[in-house]
Amino acid sequence: MDGESPEGLLFKDEDFSSDLLRQLNVLRQKRVLIDVTICIGSCELPCHRNVLASSSPYFQAMFCSNFRERAQARIDLKGIDANTLQEIILYVYTGEVQITAANVLFLMEAASMLQYLRLFEACSLYLQKQMTPSNCLSMIRLSDTLSCESLKQKARSMALRCFPEVALSEDLKELCPLELSEYLGDDELCGEEEEVFETLMVWIRHDLQARKEYIQELFKKVRLQYVHPTFFFHFIINDSLLQSSPACQAILEVVRRQVFSLYGTGSPDLKPLWHVPRRDSHRDFLILLGGRKDNQQTTREVLLYQEKTGQWQCLAKLPARLYKASSVTLHSSAYVLGGMSVGVGKRQISHNVYIFSLKLNQWRLGEPMLVARYSHRSIAYKNYIFSIGGIGEKQEIMSSMERYNSIHDVWENMASMPVAVLHPAVAVKDQRLYLFGGEDIMQNPVRLIQVYHISRNTWFRMETRMIKNVCAPAVVLRGQIIIVGGYTRRLLAYDPQANKFVKCADMKDRRMHHGATVIGDKLYVTGGRRLTIDSNIEDSDSLDCYDPETDTWTSPGRLPHKLFDHGCLTLQCLPYPLESP
Template sequence: MDEESSAGLLFKDHSFSSDLLRQLNGLRQSRILTDVSICTGAGEVPCHRNVLASSSPYFRAMFCSHFRESQEAKVQLQGLDSVTLELIVTYVYTGEAHITAVNVLPLMEAAAMLHYPRLFEACSSYLQSQLAPSNCLSLVRLAEILSCDSLKRKAREVALANFPEVAASADLKELCALELRDYLGDDGLCGEEEKVFETLMAWVKHDPQTRRQYMQELLQQVRLQYIHPAFFHHFIAGDALLQSSPACQAILDVARKRVFSLHGSSTPDCNPLWPTPPRSSYQDFLLLLGGRKDNQQTTRDVLLYSAQTGQWQSLAKLPSRLYKASAVTLHRSIYVLGGMVISEGKSVVSRSVYIFSLKLNQWRLGEPMLVARYSHRSTAHKNFIFSIGGTGEGQELLGSMERYDSIGDIWETMARMPVAVLHPAVAVKDQRLYIFGGEDIMRNPVRLIQVYHISRNTWFKMETRMIKNVCAPAVVLGERIVIVGGYTRRILAYDPRSNKFVKCADMKDRRMHHGATAMGSKLYVTGGRRLTTDCNIEDSASFDCYDPDTDTWTSQGQLPHKLFDHACLSLQCIPHVIGLS
């Protein structure tokens, strides 16, 4: 655009420079005024020194200094083939280069050598567009040789984001120990820890004589506390190569105590494992299972909510229409226990266990409970699931408790609770299982905290006037257990260490039969039934979040439909692995 001022008109011809280049290229092609020939092998390209010197610091130094090439009619360039040289010269005179899969590597090397940074980055961009799990590791190597940070960064991102596929490639087995350690230890690696371990062992076994010396260093990059205990037991603990290393055995001994001991990480001589948090590629998801929806029909729906996207989606339905079953998460699977099966107008109390894999979006049958029960409570700790109380086949109130061992795949009867109750709030904290309140056989509130010592298989009880909850969930939030509503708006936070309650900000409504779970440092409450001001009961689709740092509630919108008596769980997984990214 021209610029007019009181001093006159500044005329700008934006096509002049490109026209000039075209004219110069025509002169070059006709060998008019050319004063130097660039040679490589048998190839020879006539050029103008001033054009080359203007295009690159490399040629400026060659032709504008006291080097002998400044006086020679022919200049030999090493490391280029004739086709690449022609592409470079065409770029110099036209600003254009046709980059293909065949020529990109020699062209990029030439651009680096001759100091054409924009052409170099264009080649990098092309290679980035061609990145795949099958070639990303080799392109990381190339980027390191050429000092191309943009390509190295992108290729590494692809390798980490597609780690299971990359782990199967031949290129991975050719990494040096330092390179493999950097990948396995990266917090952004998108792979389950079982795959990380398998990759490490496949790499070592590719050349065991040379590589076994690196096993300890590499094993420390595997976050063993997040490996499924059955996998640890069957595939890690007895591995012959690991057993041959005293240092690796010491690492596994610590992990074994952490994974299998009922005492957990508080066991004497059980040092904390490195690094404690799961990889950053894991995301939080909220799941709602079963319950009664809109028209109060028992539903088989399973809904998944992503905290990152704020979106809901439907998953594989429950295998049976279950009323007042219980559900827990264990080893990143979901277990649905017991309940009353509704089928063809008949109701049967069940002892069935269904296990859901989020990765496969599939249900399968598990080992059934010892006792059929519904309206019971369940919770998980370490490798165990505890199923507590409820109502039995004869509609009797159950005071029994049974425990499922996920390693041995067996159920066993544990000590009975001191007082049988219905609809209590249940949570596990610091090796103890807490049962808050509930109601007795006459539907009267029970003002008790019943505490089960997990490793000792013993109970004791404490009376308290603070407890009067029925049909309320309990959620572990930080160091406290939060009891959420239960025919009340009240939220109580219990500190097991001090045996004291703290009153938190009330919910908006008096709620019961709702769901609650923790994701990150916050509490999420879903659906339920609410008591209106005129004492009517309404079903709810509300979805609320409590932040303990600010002691405030915020609405997260609405559930896809009204829902109560449902299971509400949170689960961490890798979206890429389960096809949710």
């Protein structure tokens, strides 16, 4: 458009350049002012030397440097077919070209050779729009051939994000060992380790004689620490190919003894297992299960916190309304154990175990506990769940403990705790299970730490004046056990090796019946009940976050409603069932 200035009127003709290009094409078609002919075999395309030089660094170098083509009237091009050259020349003179499935690769190769970068990227964009999980691996190979980084990034991103579908494609079976190694070893691969193992074995068996020599190195790409123990013992250990490889057998033995055994790395002949983190594609999700909602009734709701948006999402409801059940996370599933089943006109103490898959957003019934209990504590360690104390069917405070073995899907009785307490804070670290405080049968606080040695199945107790918590959770954060409130504002960090407590920044309220969990390197505390200044009890909908790096508290949001006596867990899962990519 026009613009006025003190010097006069600046006239801008927006259509001038497109009109000029159109007229040049007319001149080309009429062979007016033609000074060079581009030839492919018998195909001859008359052109203007200055137009070609202006459109491409390739032609500019050809016609403006000391090459012999500078003075030639006819130029023979190699490596391009006649139809593609015609489309390129038409693109030069009109700025338009029809990209189709039939011509896209020819256009892309020609655009790369002749240095028409915008056309090259347009072809890349066209291919990206045609990309699917079944062809993205071939797109990666194509991008390497064409040196197209944008296509490669898009294709690799899809291959990693859609791993379960890509693993079924025929293209995966044709990957070379290095390509497969880079693919399966990528931290961004969005799949379960069981799927990674199965994909590897399908690839090897596709050409067994040629590929079996790679099994040892490729097997290391499977992060066996994160495989479900049932799958490990039923499928991986019994695989005939792995059994035929002494090197793989050695790896399996190390994993079996260090990851899937209660007894850890005590054997001096074992090298420490290599540390490989869980893939970045897995995310930590904050989950709330059941509890007393708005001080009215026990709820079946299950809530997931979307950290990016600060919103809460409702998941599949608990199968039963359970009062003071316990909950833990094991093998990327949530377990809800026991509790008092609350129905119309009846209350029954439950020994049921319900298992929730976040990936499927479904509940299923697990192997029931040996003893029905509520107000108990449960905690997971390696492949086991310990269910401790609580109130039994005769309303007695129990000291008993039972252990669930997820490998064999059985419960078994273990040694009872020395002192029967209700509502202690419970944590596990370095093969020891710690019970802090709680209350006795007279509802008096117990100043006691009870310690259970897991591999020895023995207890011992320590009295301490530092403990006076009731209805408080505990978590492990940065190698220390953190006891969060419990009719107090205190946040206590306990170092088991030094047997020392350190006070951290206080919570803003005296809290009890709340939830706590660790996400990343921070502590999240949810809901509960708080004591006001005038000693009244109020339900809470707070969501607070403690950062041990700065020893400070923040409030990233609130719960959808007031809630206490609920399960509060961190569940690791792939994001695709819950979020759009």
